[in-house]
Amino acid sequence: MSLTGKTAVVTGAAMGIGRAVTELLLQHGAKVALLDVNETAGKSLVEVLDKLYGRERTLFLSCDVESEEQIKAAFLKAAETFGGIDILFNNAGVLNEDRWERTVSINLMGVIRGSYAALEHMSKLSGGRGGVIINTSSLAGLGPLPSCPVYTATKHAVVGFTRAMAAASVASGYGVRFNALCPGFVQTDLFSAIESNLGRFAHLAAATQQLAEHFGLVGMCDVAEAALDMVTDETKNGEVFLVSPKRKEYVNFPSFVQ
Numbered sequence: 001m002s003l004t005g006k007t008a009v010v011t012g013a014a015m016g017i018g019r020a021v022t023e024l025l026l027q028h029g030a031k032v033a034l035l036d037v038n039e040t041a042g043k044s045l046v047e048v049l050d051k052l053y054g055r056e057r058t059l060f061l062s063c064d065v066e067s068e069e070q071i072k073a074a075f076l077k078a079a080e081t082f083g084g085i086d087i088l089f090n091n092a093g094v095l096n097e098d099r100w101e102r103t104v105s106i107n108l109m110g111v112i113r114g115s116y117a118a119l120e121h122m123s124k125l126s127g128g129r130g131g132v133i134i135n136t137s138s139l140a141g142l143g144p145l146p147s148c149p150v151y152t153a154t155k156h157a158v159v160g161f162t163r164a165m166a167a168a169s170v171a172s173g174y175g176v177r178f179n180a181l182c183p184g185f186v187q188t189d190l191f192s193a194i195e196s197n198l199g200r201f202a203h204l205a206a207a208t209q210q211l212a213e214h215f216g217l218v219g220m221c222d223v224a225e226a227a228l229d230m231v232t233d234e235t236k237n238g239e240v241f242l243v244s245p246k247r248k249e250y251v252n253f254p255s256f257v258q
């Protein structure tokens with residue numbers, strides 16, 4: 001699928017992985033609505049991107065994915081400004097084992113809120129053109145990260161939600177593909193702040209650093225390229241892309257159907 005003229009919405013776009021994917025989508029010709037709760041970072045990023053890609057191709061919208069109202073308003077504004085929505089990157093996420101209910105609300109419920117709100121604009125059943133939704137999970141969505149049980153649970157849930165929505169979309173005729181991105185450790189603010197966010201598991205901080213050293217850090221470009229592959233390859237639906245320093249591959253899940 002060519003991205004020229006396509007419209008994308010990216011949550012958590014102001015920094016880290018969201019920012020990298022936003023820039024790659026722009027480089028490939030898409031228009032991007034950048035949604036983030038951090039207005040200062042979002043607005044200053046858009047100033048930079050405007051100079052590189054043109055003002056008509058970017059839009060910053062202040063949006064907290066914990067709020068269904070803010071998500072709906074931001075998606076409506078994005079659709080009105082750019083003429084529909086073709087791509088959603090549900091990426092906003094936090095790691096905070098102390099404020100674990102907020103972690104569930106952002107990492108899992110934010111993905112659900114975003115997906116349902118996007119379907120109003122994207123589903124062929126509600127007058128949309130179809131398209132693709134990519135949800136950011138993690139390597140911790142495929143295996144346990146002992147210092148972060150709640151974070152691990154949200155990321156496993158994102159994988160399950162994505163795969164079930166992909167099947168639901170086919171069975172219902174939404175015309176929308178759903179795929180999940182599972183990166184290993186990436187050098188971002190979320191990763192740098194591990195030690196202060198482990199709550200009752202703070203004593204496992206050193207073990208987590210050792211695990212990160214064992215796995216190594218994934219390059220931001222590799223993560224963004226994996227997201228782009230799931231956007232542009234129209235055969236990908238219900239797929240999960242694992243991106244670690246040693247492995248860049250779609251995950252094979254066991255089948256329990258005889």
Ligand SMILES: NC(=O)C1=CN([C@@H]2O[C@H](COP(=O)(O)OP(=O)(O)OC[C@H]3O[C@@H](n4cnc5c(N)ncnc54)[C@H](O)[C@@H]3O)[C@@H](O)[C@H]2O)C=CC1
Pocket residue numbers: 011012013014015016017018035036037038041063064065066091092093094106136137138139182183184185186187188189190191
């Ligand atoms: N950094 C890493 O090692 C990995 C990160 N991930 C996931 O990637 C995603 C992005 O994380 P990073 O780029 O590392 O983090 P980051 O901290 O660099 O960026 C996260 C962005 O999300 C925004 N955000 C946070 N809460 C929000 C909310 N309630 N509403 C809207 N925006 C919000 C932040 O303002 C920030 O711009 C997350 O879902 C994270 O779980 C997955 C695997 C590895």
Ligand SMILES: CCCCCC(=O)/C=C/C=C\C/C=C\C/C=C\CCCC(=O)O
Pocket residue numbers: 095137138139140142143144145147148183184185186190191194208211215
């Ligand atoms: C504590 C920092 C968290 C940083 C954000 C993040 O999501 C990074 C996760 C990286 C790794 C997860 C660690 C362990 C997962 C365990 C096993 C996965 C096995 C997958 C496989 O090879 O089959």
